[in-house]
Amino acid sequence: MLYIIGLGLGDDKDITLKGLEAVKKCERVYIEAYTSLLSFGLSSNGLSTLEDLYGKPLIVADREMVEESVDDMLYEAREFGVAFLVVGDPFGATTHTDLVVRAKKLGVEVKVIHNASVVNAIGVCGLQLYRYGEIVSIPFFTETWRPDSFYEKICTNRLHGLHTLCLLDIRVKEPSIESLCRGKKCYEPPKFMTIQNAIEQLLEVEQMRGESAYSEEATCVGFARLGSEDQVVVAGSMRELVNVEFGSPLHCLVIVGKTHPVEEEMLDFYTIRPKSL
Amino acid sequence: MLYIIGLGLGDDKDITLKGLEAVKKCERVYIEAYTSLLSFGLSSNGLSTLEDLYGKPLIVADREMVEESVDDMLYEAREFGVAFLVVGDPFGATTHTDLVVRAKKLGVEVKVIHNASVVNAIGVCGLQLYRYGEIVSIPFFTETWRPDSFYEKICTNRLHGLHTLCLLDIRVKEPSIESLCRGKKCYEPPKFMTIQNAIEQLLEVEQMRGESAYSEEATCVGFARLGSEDQVVVAGSMRELVNVEFGSPLHCLVIVGKTHPVEEEMLDFYTIRPKSL
Numbered sequence: 001m002l003y004i005i006g007l008g009l010g011d012d013k014d015i016t017l018k019g020l021e022a023v024k025k026c027e028r029v030y031i032e033a034y035t036s037l038l039s040f041g042l043s044s045n046g047l048s049t050l051e052d053l054y055g056k057p058l059i060v061a062d063r064e065m066v067e068e069s070v071d072d073m074l075y076e077a078r079e080f081g082v083a084f085l086v087v088g089d090p091f092g093a094t095t096h097t098d099l100v101v102r103a104k105k106l107g108v109e110v111k112v113i114h115n116a117s118v119v120n121a122i123g124v125c126g127l128q129l130y131r132y133g134e135i136v137s138i139p140f141f142t143e144t145w146r147p148d149s150f151y152e153k154i155c156t157n158r159l160h161g162l163h164t165l166c167l168l169d170i171r172v173k174e175p176s177i178e179s180l181c182r183g184k185k186c187y188e189p190p191k192f193m194t195i196q197n198a199i200e201q202l203l204e205v206e207q208m209r210g211e212s213a214y215s216e217e218a219t220c221v222g223f224a225r226l227g228s229e230d231q232v233v234v235a236g237s238m239r240e241l242v243n244v245e246f247g248s249p250l251h252c253l254v255i256v257g258k259t260h261p262v263e264e265e266m267l268d269f270y271t272i273r274p275k276s277l
Numbered sequence: 278m279l280y281i282i283g284l285g286l287g288d289d290k291d292i293t294l295k296g297l298e299a300v301k302k303c304e305r306v307y308i309e310a311y312t313s314l315l316s317f318g319l320s321s322n323g324l325s326t327l328e329d330l331y332g333k334p335l336i337v338a339d340r341e342m343v344e345e346s347v348d349d350m351l352y353e354a355r356e357f358g359v360a361f362l363v364v365g366d367p368f369g370a371t372t373h374t375d376l377v378v379r380a381k382k383l384g385v386e387v388k389v390i391h392n393a394s395v396v397n398a399i400g401v402c403g404l405q406l407y408r409y410g411e412i413v414s415i416p417f418f419t420e421t422w423r424p425d426s427f428y429e430k431i432c433t434n435r436l437h438g439l440h441t442l443c444l445l446d447i448r449v450k451e452p453s454i455e456s457l458c459r460g461k462k463c464y465e466p467p468k469f470m471t472i473q474n475a476i477e478q479l480l481e482v483e484q485m486r487g488e489s490a491y492s493e494e495a496t497c498v499g500f501a502r503l504g505s506e507d508q509v510v511v512a513g514s515m516r517e518l519v520n521v522e523f524g525s526p527l528h529c530l531v532i533v534g535k536t537h538p539v540e541e542e543m544l545d546f547y548t549i550r551p552k553s554l
Contacts, residue, residue: 006393008293008392009391010295013293013295013298014293014294014295014391015293015294016285016290016291016292016293016294016392017289017290017291017292017293017294017297018287018290018291020294021290089393089397089398089400090401091398091399091401091406092397092406097400097403097539097540097543100403100543101403101539101542101543101546104546112401114285114286114291114393114398114401114504115285115293115393116283116366116391116392116397117393117397119396119397120366120368120369120393120394120396120397121366121368121391122368123366123367123368123374124368124389124391126374126377126378128374129368130411130412130413130414130444131411132412133410133411134407134408134409134410134437134439135406135407135409137407156437160433162411167407227391262374262375263374265378266374266377266378269378269381
């Protein structure tokens with residue numbers, strides 16, 4: 001049996017009782033280091049906190065492992081209980097659909113234990129989840145690669161008065177260009193897009209495309225470390241948020257659509273300069 | 278301090294360790310009976326299971342209480358720890374934004390403990406969460422009240438190739454018409470919309486509006502008791518799903534947009550007649 005278990009967003013205590021019971025009865029426990037592990041405060045130190053909680057060692061499944069030797073894990077899961085731990089929800093912002101498909105093809109039974117993910121936890125800012133349109137991803141621009149397919153999606157959402165959740169790029173364990181050339185495995189340090197970076201790219205694209213999907217006056221909500229004890233949520237215009245110090249990753253950004261009065265009241269609590277002043 | 282704690286979707290074991298710790302240290306614990314409590318398998322029997330787990334009595338906060346005497350709860354939360362338990366995530370399909378706004382206005386500190394909700398758990402069917410458009414609600418039609426504002430939203434989503442999550446109506450503790458007339462408080466029995474009912478209404482509206490937003494051949498995914506041990510997920514056309522016995526509530530429905538190959542592979546596992554046959 002393969003258990004795919006969501007760890008939630010904050011720390012080791014965000015696992016569910018059901019998730020913890022499953023981990024405890026599994027013979028082998030993998031933890032995905034692939035996408036957002038660092039956001040979970042999991043330094044090597046944090047890993048041992050988890051190992052203490054679970055009472056067993058963790059195998060860090062990094063990107064290479066997931067891409068290259070995931071079948072070994074699935075063969076194990078045919079013989080005994082294997083847990084695969086995922087930050088957030090197993091099918092949250094990053095999906096593990098492919099893993100499930102491979103498991104099912106190998107005849108491995110799969111059980112999913114859900115948890116919170118960014119996609120629902122953003123509700124904390126007061127914007128109603130049923131007033132969001134399509135989610136967009138903002139990738140790191142490079143000198144030569146500046147994809148802006150998010151722009152049209154934001155246009156469409158705003159046309160319909162909908163909010164847009166922007167997921168910001170994460171680069172973990174990317175092979176360095178130098179290492180690719182030399183055929184050795186060396187990695188770039190992990191890189192997380194900040195809200196500031198995202199807004200700069202958004203405004204650059206608006207200037208290029210000029211369809212007035214948004215401007216630097218557009219109201220947004222910036223989230224850092226959503227779901228953690230030290231989460232930061234700030235509402236303001238793009239121009240204002242670009243100057244806010246949100247601190248360490250992960251960051252995400254919501255571009256606000258048309259709001260209802262209850263939404264506005266709630267946003268007020270997070271606004272840099274509340275209307276009530 | 279007011280803790281608003283998500284219980285997740287399945288049963289008593291879906292609370293997080295953090296949530297359980299908070300409940301244990303609160304002096305008073307309310308549980309919302311307002312929207313989807315019955316979906317949680319919480320007969321009076323289930324309630325005592327929770328009370329055993331928490332080691333303290335629960336106060337059921339029904340609709341009346343939430344609407345009429347919520348301030349009493351908030352005054353308590355100024356003096357000592359109060360937990361307010363919510364099925365799913367506090368800001369999931371149903372929101373508790375208003376409660377937070379009132380709390381903050383009364384100077385009550387609020388702490389939210391997230392959990393899974395329908396909005397992310399639907400990821401289990403393999404359709405990517407970032408390929409969903411606006412969520413729609415399908416209300417029970419009556420003889421005289423047949424609101425169809427969901428139709429245009431589905432149109433827009435399908436035009437952009439996006440999936441649509443349809444949340445199906447729940448009627449709990451509605452005053453009966455007879456009781457309204459007599460000035461006494463009597464309630465209709467709780468009523469949960471089934472997938473069959475939803476599809477019938479959807480097709481009725483399509484026939485009226487005739488803009489070909491979908492047809493009875495449209496691929497959908499039906500979910501019953503999502504996140505529970507006995508959840509049912511079936512993919513098929515509207516025509517097929519209308520004949521599937523999904524069993525007890527809650528139900529929800531996804532109208533599938535344009536799919537990618539990995540999404541299709543995964544949907545296949547849930548399809549009434551898999552393509553591979």
